[in-house]
Amino acid sequence: MKYIIGIDLGTSAVKTVLVNTKGEICAEASKNYPLLHEKTGYSEQNPEEWIQQTASALNELISKSGVRPEDIEGISYSGQMHGLVLLDKNHNLLRHAILWNDTRTTAQCHQLYEMIGEKRLLEITKNQALEGFTLPKLLWVKEHEPEIFDQAAVFMLPKDYLRFKMTGLIHSEYSDAAGTLLLNVGEKKWSEELCQLVGIDISICPSLVESSECVGTINEEFSQKTGLTLSTKVFAGGADNACGAIGAGILSSGETLCSIGTSGVVLSYEERNDRDFAGKVHYFNHGKENAFYTMGVTLSAGHSLSWFRDNFAENESFEELLADINNVPIGSNGLLFTPYLVGERTPHADATIRGSFIGMDASHKKRDFTRAVIEGITFSLNESIEIIRENGKEITSIVSIGGGAKNDSWLQIQADVFNTKIIKLSTEQGPALGAAMLAAYGCGWYNSLEECADLFISTSKTYQPKLENVPVYKQLYALYKEVYYQTKDLSKRLNQFSRK
Numbered sequence: 001m002k003y004i005i006g007i008d009l010g011t012s013a014v015k016t017v018l019v020n021t022k023g024e025i026c027a028e029a030s031k032n033y034p035l036l037h038e039k040t041g042y043s044e045q046n047p048e049e050w051i052q053q054t055a056s057a058l059n060e061l062i063s064k065s066g067v068r069p070e071d072i073e074g075i076s077y078s079g080q081m082h083g084l085v086l087l088d089k090n091h092n093l094l095r096h097a098i099l100w101n102d103t104r105t106t107a108q109c110h111q112l113y114e115m116i117g118e119k120r121l122l123e124i125t126k127n128q129a130l131e132g133f134t135l136p137k138l139l140w141v142k143e144h145e146p147e148i149f150d151q152a153a154v155f156m157l158p159k160d161y162l163r164f165k166m167t168g169l170i171h172s173e174y175s176d177a178a179g180t181l182l183l184n185v186g187e188k189k190w191s192e193e194l195c196q197l198v199g200i201d202i203s204i205c206p207s208l209v210e211s212s213e214c215v216g217t218i219n220e221e222f223s224q225k226t227g228l229t230l231s232t233k234v235f236a237g238g239a240d241n242a243c244g245a246i247g248a249g250i251l252s253s254g255e256t257l258c259s260i261g262t263s264g265v266v267l268s269y270e271e272r273n274d275r276d277f278a279g280k281v282h283y284f285n286h287g288k289e290n291a292f293y294t295m296g297v298t299l300s301a302g303h304s305l306s307w308f309r310d311n312f313a314e315n316e317s318f319e320e321l322l323a324d325i326n327n328v329p330i331g332s333n334g335l336l337f338t339p340y341l342v343g344e345r346t347p348h349a350d351a352t353i354r355g356s357f358i359g360m361d362a363s364h365k366k367r368d369f370t371r372a373v374i375e376g377i378t379f380s381l382n383e384s385i386e387i388i389r390e391n392g393k394e395i396t397s398i399v400s401i402g403g404g405a406k407n408d409s410w411l412q413i414q415a416d417v418f419n420t421k422i423i424k425l426s427t428e429q430g431p432a433l434g435a436a437m438l439a440a441y442g443c444g445w446y447n448s449l450e451e452c453a454d455l456f457i458s459t460s461k462t463y464q465p466k467l468e469n470v471p472v473y474k475q476l477y478a479l480y481k482e483v484y485y486q487t488k489d490l491s492k493r494l495n496q497f498s499r500k
């Protein structure tokens with residue numbers, strides 16, 4: 001039997017899966033690493049920790065599975081998007097990576113609009129200038145750490161750096177490059193015009209390949225660290241959301257994904273490169289060749305729940321915390337939560353907005369707050385669904401993945417709030433499985449990603465919207481949407497008191 005490995009380099013952990021030719025997951029191993037928040041709004045990671053923890057996860061994966069390393073034919077990647085990794089001319093790290101959820105770059109986003117013009121930026125990149133994207137981070141380093149910027153020979157995205165350390169070769173691929181704000185998304189090439197306008201030498205952009213392309217094999221150093229053989233083929237891989245979509249079978253028009261990890265994402269397959277969403281949702285290249293997707297992002301989706309648990313129910317598992325939410329009525333007894341813990345992206349590109357509980361009264365218990373957090377996250381994701389629907393997409397079912405898809409009650413809330421059928425898959429390993437599928441397809445095991453998806457992906461359960469719940473959530477959703485406008489100015493004024 002032959003095997004492939006999918007690696008998902010996530011925000012909180014690296015997850016690895018070993019899959020056989022029948023699409024069965026034979027082993028899984030995961031290792032955590034910390035987020036570094038040196039100041040309010042800062043979010044960084046030490047890329048060396050990604051490498052060490054990936055090597056350790058792969059060691060565990062191989063020994064746990066008992067498979068012979070020479071039977072592992074291919075390996076591919078899914079990675080947290082947008083993070084900036086900078087290397088000098090000797091390919092040494094110049095600083096910690098600045099991550100997707102770092103919001104220090106508001107000024108650089110404004111500068112980008114001044115330098116390029118909003119319309120032109122949108123025409124080339126199909127996206128708005130948002131704090132999370134890579135280009136504003138590059139400009140921040142240029143302005144605040146010029147001695148580091150001057151030494152930068154190449155910039156990389158997180159999983160591309162991991163792949164570089166495993167092969168010794170430097171590449172990027174379209175699905176992750178799309179999230180840098182330097183790619184001409186429609187034409188699939190780095191934009192010379194943008195580089196010129198913002199004063200960045202295009203030579204720091206790595207060469208581009210397709211997600212399923214074989215870029216090399218495992219190098220000596222990584223082979224020694226992990227036991228992988230030098231003949232294991234390495235495929236480029238994709239952005240975590242592109243891989244999440246592949247791993248959930250979002251491979252044709254009309255298919256939509258809801259992923260609740262640290263962030264929350266609503267993603268809809270798009271076959272064309274010329275639709276105009278006016279930047280209201282992200283418009284990126286898919287990991288499937290010449291395909292695209294639109295996507296709305298809630299920055300703190302699962303993060304809101306883990307923040308709540310860590311601070312107010314420290315010793316409880318998510319299962320324990322959520323055990324009671326069905327004993328609380330819809331609307332959490334008059335409590336509303338907005339998940340703006342680190343600002344927001346969709347539909348409000350606003351780094352200074354902050355979260356709130358509205359409607360607290362003396363009768364509220366912890367379970368009311370827990371349900372309010374779950375409802376608030378789901379309302380936020382519904383704002384992305386609303387934009388996609390308003391732009392003419394019919395959504396009749398949504399595949400739900402990520403940590404948030406582990407809970408039955410939450411899946412039913414998703415069905416009721418989104419007012420559509422929710423599909424839960426047999427495996428929650430969305431992005432890692434998508435990465436494995438890129439390797440399987442790249443190895444030539446299947447003729448297409450679709451053929452691979454037919455074998456690898458199956459539904460475990462579906463949830464239909466409950467007709468009596470839908471109008472109640474509609475009423476609450478209308479109230480939820482108002483909270484942003486009512487707290488926007490307050491959040492700005494409160495900001496001076498926040499931890500600096």
Ligand SMILES: Nc1ncnc2c1ncn2[C@@H]1O[C@H](COP(=O)(O)OP(=O)(O)O)[C@@H](O)[C@H]1O
Pocket residue numbers: 010011012013260261262263301302303304305306318319322402403404405406407410
């Ligand atoms: N059993 C559970 N029930 C509900 N939500 C869960 C459960 N387990 C994890 N989660 C949510 O999923 C999030 C982690 O999702 P995951 O997809 O593993 O994250 P990431 O890939 O961003 O590191 C947690 O922050 C939590 O909010």
Ligand SMILES: O=C(CO)[C@@H](O)[C@H](O)COP(=O)(O)O
Pocket residue numbers: 010011012079080081082100101132179240241261262263264265297
């Ligand atoms: O910024 C985005 C997408 O634009 C995030 O989705 C990151 O790609 C990280 O995802 P998770 O670690 O939350 O899965």
